[in-house]
Amino acid sequence: xxxxxxxxxxxxxxxxxxxxxxxxxxxxxxxxxxxxxxxxxxxxxxxxxxxxxxxxxxxxxxxxxxxxxxxxxxxxxxxxxxxxxxxxxxxxxxxxxxxxxxxxxxxxxxxxxxxxxxxxxxxxxxxxxxxxxxxxxxxxxxxxxxxxxxxxxxxxxxxxxxxxxxxxxxxxxxxxxxxxxxxxxxxxxxxxxxxxxxxxxxxxxxxxxxxxxxxxxxxxxxxxxxxxxxxxxxxxxxxxxxxxxxxxxxxxxxxxxxxxxxxxxxxxxxxxxxxxxxxxxxxxxxxxxxxxxxxxxxxxxxxxxxxxxxxxxxxxxxxxxxxxxxxxxxxxxxxxxxxxxxxxxxxxxxxxxxxxxxxxxxxxxxxxxxxxxxxxxxxxxxxxxxxxxxxxxxxxxxxxxxxxxxxxxxxxxxxxxxxxxxxxxxxxxxxxxxxxxxxxxxxxxxxxxxxxxxxxxxxxxxxxxxxxxxxxxxxxxxxxxxxxxxxxxxxxxxxxxxxxxxxxxxxxxxxxxxxxxxxxxxxxxxxxxxxxxxxxxxxxxxxxxxxxxxxxxxxxxxxxxxxxxxxxxxxxxxxxxxxxxxxxxxxxxxxxxxxx
Amino acid sequence: xxxxxxxxxxxxxxxxxxxxxxxxxxxxxxxxxxxxxxxxxxxxxxxxxxxxxxxxxxxxxxxxxxxxxxxxxxxxxxxxxxxxxxxxxxxxxxxxxxxxxxxxxxxxxxxxxxxxxxxxxxxxxxxxxxxxxxxxxxxxxxxxxxxxxxxxxxxxxxxxxxxxxxxxxxxxxxxxxxxxxxxxxxxxxxxxxxxxxxxxxxxxxxxxxxxxxxxxxxxxxxxxxxxxxxxxxxxxxxxxxxxxxxxxxxxxxxxxxxxxxxxxxxxxxxxxxxxxxxxxxxxxxxxxxxxxxxxxxxxxxxxxxxxxxxxxxxxxxxxxxxxxxxxxxxxxxxxxxxxxxxxxxxxxxxxxxxxxxxxxxxxxxxxxxxxxxxx
Numbered sequence: 026x027x028x029x030x031x032x033x034x035x036x037x038x039x040x041x042x043x044x045x046x047x048x049x050x051x052x053x054x055x056x057x058x059x060x061x062x063x064x065x066x067x068x069x070x071x072x073x074x075x076x077x078x079x080x081x082x083x084x085x086x087x088x089x090x091x092x093x094x095x096x097x098x099x100x101x102x103x104x105x106x107x108x109x110x111x112x113x114x115x116x117x118x119x120x121x122x123x124x125x126x127x128x129x130x131x132x133x134x135x136x137x138x139x140x141x142x143x144x145x146x147x148x149x150x151x152x153x154x155x156x157x158x159x160x161x162x163x164x165x166x167x168x169x170x171x172x173x174x175x176x177x178x179x180x181x182x183x184x185x186x187x188x189x190x191x192x193x194x195x196x197x198x199x200x201x202x203x204x205x206x207x208x209x210x211x212x213x214x215x216x217x218x219x220x221x222x223x224x225x226x227x228x229x230x231x232x233x234x235x236x237x238x239x240x241x242x243x244x245x246x247x248x249x250x251x252x253x254x255x256x257x258x259x260x261x262x263x264x265x266x267x268x269x270x271x272x273x274x275x276x277x278x279x280x281x282x283x284x285x286x287x288x289x290x291x292x293x294x295x296x297x298x299x300x301x302x303x304x305x306x307x308x309x310x311x312x313x314x315x316x317x318x319x320x321x322x323x324x325x326x327x328x329x330x331x332x333x334x335x336x337x338x339x340x341x342x343x344x345x346x347x348x349x350x351x352x353x354x355x356x357x358x359x360x361x362x363x364x365x366x367x368x369x370x371x372x373x374x375x376x377x378x379x380x381x382x383x384x385x386x387x388x389x390x391x392x393x394x395x396x397x398x399x400x401x402x403x404x405x406x407x408x409x410x411x412x413x414x415x416x417x418x419x420x421x422x423x424x425x426x427x428x429x430x431x432x433x434x435x436x437x438x439x440x441x442x443x444x445x446x447x448x449x450x451x452x453x454x455x456x457x458x459x460x461x462x463x464x465x466x467x468x469x470x471x472x473x474x475x476x477x478x479x480x481x482x483x484x485x486x487x488x489x490x491x492x493x494x495x496x497x498x499x500x501x502x503x504x505x506x507x508x509x510x511x512x513x514x515x516x517x518x519x520x521x522x523x524x525x526x527x528x529x530x531x532x533x534x535x536x537x538x539x540x541x542x543x544x545x546x547x548x549x550x551x552x553x554x555x556x557x558x559x560x561x562x563x564x565x566x567x568x569x570x571x572x573x574x575x576x577x578x579x580x581x582x583x584x585x586x587x588x589x590x591x592x593x594x595x596x597x598x599x600x601x602x603x604x605x606x607x608x609x610x611x612x613x614x615x616x617x618x619x620x621x
Numbered sequence: 622x623x624x625x626x627x628x629x630x631x632x633x634x635x636x637x638x639x640x641x642x643x644x645x646x647x648x649x650x651x652x653x654x655x656x657x658x659x660x661x662x663x664x665x666x667x668x669x670x671x672x673x674x675x676x677x678x679x680x681x682x683x684x685x686x687x688x689x690x691x692x693x694x695x696x697x698x699x700x701x702x703x704x705x706x707x708x709x710x711x712x713x714x715x716x717x718x719x720x721x722x723x724x725x726x727x728x729x730x731x732x733x734x735x736x737x738x739x740x741x742x743x744x745x746x747x748x749x750x751x752x753x754x755x756x757x758x759x760x761x762x763x764x765x766x767x768x769x770x771x772x773x774x775x776x777x778x779x780x781x782x783x784x785x786x787x788x789x790x791x792x793x794x795x796x797x798x799x800x801x802x803x804x805x806x807x808x809x810x811x812x813x814x815x816x817x818x819x820x821x822x823x824x825x826x827x828x829x830x831x832x833x834x835x836x837x838x839x840x841x842x843x844x845x846x847x848x849x850x851x852x853x854x855x856x857x858x859x860x861x862x863x864x865x866x867x868x869x870x871x872x873x874x875x876x877x878x879x880x881x882x883x884x885x886x887x888x889x890x891x892x893x894x895x896x897x898x899x900x901x902x903x904x905x906x907x908x909x910x911x912x913x914x915x916x917x918x919x920x921x922x923x924x925x926x927x928x929x930x931x932x933x934x935x936x937x938x939x940x941x942x943x944x945x946x947x948x949x950x951x952x953x954x955x956x957x958x959x960x961x962x963x964x965x966x967x968x969x970x971x972x973x974x975x976x977x978x979x980x981x982x983x984x985x986x987x988x989x990x991x992x993x994x995x996x
Binding site for chain 1: 831832834852880890895926934937987989990
């Protein structure tokens with residue numbers, strides 16, 4: 026189609042502000058799906074996404090409206106997937122900025138709106154849920170205007186639920202969002218903004234064609250990674266896969282690649298034709314690196330092969346998941362896994378437990394540290410147990426955090442951010458009632474309970490999002506936990522020197538409560554290097570004996586003994602000390618136990 | 622096979638049921654005592670094939686054997702095969718001079734007296750009928766009837782029992798100078814009336830009571846008693862001529878010997894089989910009146926289970942367990958660990974084969990040590 030009649034757009038919204046409902050309504054109004062086919066929230070295909078109200082994988086749907094071809098590109102809703110979001114946005118010329126009329130602007134809206142502005146997108150403000158009794162459309166419109174420097178009357182007032190105002194949105198997409206401006210007859214270039222893995226057809230790439238066109242059967246080159254394949258099929262979603270002869274400049278659709286590994290075709294890649302390659306790739310490609318790491322261990326060590334297979338299968342669909350084998354003295358065999366962020370970690374963990382029926386022990390999340398050794402060597406550390414004892418300097422990742430809070434919660438947020446080594450950057454009133462605070466914070470402080478603390482200190486009113494802001498030097502130490510004199514590798518932590526004392530005390534106290542008394546005294550210590558900073562002793566049991574045992578008692582006593590023996594088998598061995606799984610869980614979930 | 626040399630006879634009758642008791646008991650029913658004794662004698666006849674020609678020990682346990690109507694009790698004692706040690710359990714309130722002489726005349730060599738405690742408020746908690754004075758008097762009646770092997774049963778860990786209550790019990794028991802003492806920790810079984818009433822108090826006192834076992838062992842050993850089994854103490858031979866005052870009958874259990882049990886709920890172990898008679902009086906009487914064996918629960922004991930039990934029981938003894946009996950059942954690496962932790966010793970006896978022996982701390986932690994030691 027002629028580029029002048031194409032519009033490519035996405036929807037930016039905070040969780041639960043109605044993005045998926047609006048997308049469904051657009052499909053319905055444009056006739057892309059009939060009422061009978063209408064399944065609530067067509068675009069979110071995974072169960073997990075439905076349940077959590079989060080969209081993990083982007084997809085693109087083509088609809089027609091008043092002589093135009095509109096491509097709606099769905100973006101992941103969370104910051105962990107910032108890079109994927111930015112690529113989805115790069116595939117568009119504009120975006121609907123949807124805000125709940127009752128809730129107003131939230132932190133996630135802010136982060137993604139900034140991302141859209143950075144990508145030069147035309148923003149169409151939309152106030153949704155105007156049918157709600159507690160809706161305040163004017164207030165929400167003013168908050169949006171304040172955020173993006175617009176006028177409040179520019180915002181459309183709609184109810185995705187009832188359908189009110191949805192046609193006006195489609196009209197505004199055509200009127201306000203510019204058409205694509207690619208070179209139709211130049212060498213072909215397409216941006217890969219997402220991909221998924223199909224068991225039979227291999228990797229399916231979701232692309233936005235910028236210049237030229239792609240035909241089925243054509244040999245294709247991925248310019249950054251050098252991956253070559255033949256486009257077995259090209260087409261678009263409407264909302265199911267519709268094969269087409271070609272995808273041309275300005276259009277959005279898919280390429281079936283036949284590749285067996287999503288990692289060979291990363292998000293952000295530029296595809297071109299092998300026969301007539303473009304000289305320059307599209308800007309902005311980078312390899313996303315995991316920022317948050319944790320050890321995943323099967324609760325039952327016999328499940329290790331199942332965990333390995335499950336991770337392999339997840340990785341087929343999730344190119345940003347990484348893992349390598351890890352052996353812990355205390356927890357046995359498992360995998361040190363890298364995630365884009367905390368939510369990504371939670372999603373992977375839930376999928377492993379739900380789709381693969383695995384019972385997991387997950388160590389405390391940690392971040393990637395850059396360490397310079399005294400010999401000048403640079404190493405990246407993903408596991409506190411690997412932190413070298415001798416080091417010249419350590420750098421840790423920082424984030425730019427946006428926090429939106431009712432004005433009477435500002436003090437609480439500032440206190441928390443300061444406790445977590447936050448650097449205040451900026452504060453503004455989005456409305457007379459709500460304040461946006463920008464902080465720079467070490468990511469390592471956020472992966473400990475930050476979000477829980479924020480929620481509890483503001484009675485649930487704060488919203489929070491972040492974006493990575495590079496590495497900075499920090500006064501960081503490795504805190505080891507020793508049980509019976511043996512370090513428990515799975516419990517080591519890297520943290521700021523000043524936080525080490527209270528954290529060490531907390532860990533030691535909790536372990537003392539959780540580890541049952543043994544046949545000998547068990548010291549529990551927290552140490553930085555060879556210096557013990559907290560210590561408790563689990564006193565030895567004084568008595569553990571079956572009181573009397575005569576002819577009639579023997580079978581019952583034997584069975585008690587066998588139960589005791591079986592209980593010991595379930596314990597994890599740290600040196601001579603038997604530590605129940607629950608003790609590790611309690612310590613690894615320390616944050617949950619300290620919620621206020 | 623030479624046959625079982627140990628016989629247990631269960632006499633279930635009691636005047637009242639004590640709240641903490643979990644034995645098979647029958648309250649009252651005087652009219653049936655004679656009938657029950659007849660059934661016991663009939664069962665003995667049916668089972669005498671598993672017994673050895675000469676018995677080492679017979680043990681009359683309960684219930685309250687001495688509550689059994691005197692004529693019936695006498696008939697039973699006369700019907701029993703002769704043996705080297707004949708023990709009868711007695712409750713203090715049933716021990717009269719007449720009963721004591723009846724037991725002595727009928728060849729009873731040893732009496733085990735259920736004293737439980739000498740503190741009136743604790744006797745009340747246990748729902749025992751005897752007062753401390755009655756306990757002492759019973760002991761003297763037995764001595765007067767010339768019993769020279771009397772055992773006292775005592776309980777510690779009673780709800781409301783303070784450390785000084787326990788110390789007083791130890792002193793008062795020692796004042797009587799019994800040849801043998803058994804000290805049992807009170808077991809409050811979940812779901813029982815007793816636990817319902819006293820459970821909270823026991824939880825509150827748990828920390829304090831943890832050292833009661835240690836206090837008992839210290840008190841006994843300081844007074845010259847031999848801690849020969851986890852819960853059992855006897856006067857040491859050095860102070861009492863050459864007599865070995867250990868309970869020979871119970872040693873039979875701890876050494877893994879075969880035994881025959883008669884009566885309701887009684888357990889027998891012969892070779893690779895263990896069975897337990899029905900605990901129901903009516904069913905038991907009916908079967909034996911008709912010349913039939915009573916209904917039984919049978920358990921097959923594999924060689925592995927036998928070995929496991931051998932270790933479990935043998936380690937309760939101060940003499941320990943011959944290493945040869947343990948080697949197939951224990952984890953050698955666990956043994957090394959436990960030896961290093963000073964919980965177990967491998968003791969070469971003079972000339973005798975080496976034995977696994979628990980240290981005194983190891984004996985207090987015997988459950989955990991055994992669980993760790995077994996493969």
